[in-house]
Amino acid sequence: MPHIPLPDGVPGIRSLVMYRPDTGQHLYALAQALLRAGSPDSTLTSAERELIAAFVSKQNQTDFCMKSHAAASRHLYADQRDLVDQTLADTETAPISAKLKALLAIADHVQADARTVSDELVAAAREEGATDGDIHDTVLIAASFCMYNRYVDGLATLTPTDPAAYEAMGERMGTVGYQLPAPQASPATHLS
């Protein structure tokens, strides 16, 4: 049960941004800027950005964020969707680019202890073609999911167990992106 009175039956971060749109609007604006737009010189696709988010959420053991961002990544990867679960199971053997593997290694260090992101890790990513924007965006995606994950778990939000619930979320995230849901006070607009 959540630690504070959140909207009934609404899962994860969605319940938190509906409860507190004052902070929620900026949290969603950040997700939209990072997981969709990205830095001007960045080569990362939205699918890859969602995969980094899912990977960091897995390291933080936050099921809700891991499953919903994995679903968004699968939706965006379309016919390559299988590589998402392969990456989450084992980044080394997954059929992803060497550049993405090097960036996931940086994300892993940001999650565990950001002070351990070394010159060598960054040089390895550059060697595989990562730009300054790729490195910046990877560090901030990883850092921001260390926030989102703690926010979702720290208030003990609802985590659905039905995989179909996540596929629907993934499709919405993959198509409309991050937009603040309608406030809870108007049940007529509360369709999701």
Add this chain to the structure above:
Amino acid sequence: MPHIELPAGLPGIRGPMAFSPETARPLNDLVNVLLRANAHRPESGLSEGERELIATYVSSLNDCFFCQTIHGAVASQHLGDDDWSLVKSVKGDYQRAAISPKMKALLTIAGSVQQGGKSVSPAQVEAARAEGATDHDVHDTVLIAAAFCMFNRYVDGLATWAPQDPTLYRYRAQKVAEYGYTHEDHYMPTTDSPT
């Protein structure tokens, strides 16, 4: 040296914020709501100084020099802690610091969030409520602690530069306390000696 090419001379988070104004905007909007505007909502039981103390405490647990120094300086500015002794005592052992029992209970929650969100227990939330914390306070404490687990990683993960001179932090803290957070560069003295 920073891991990516950042504008020279901007300390801490301000380098990456100048590099990426598109993300700097929501990040600054978030701290301005969380650390400043929300303190003045009727349902809030946390002052701006207390919110900054939570940010400082979490940044010290994450051992982020820049964040704990600047937010410590802003907390001290709000709380009239001229010699920074109160902030120092909160970072050292908050249970013995001269702060309210409610703040101690909320700092315990913040410390759990820093470890991992699942570490926050119903008993910790109960203890904070028993000392007068509202739902609003519990929510804001968890989000401030979570947000600084992001800011600290952003600052350290890119190996940004942090000045050592406390005078610079005091100077900026006065501006922040008065005008709020911004990624634009009109707070920092451009010479070595701030006046």
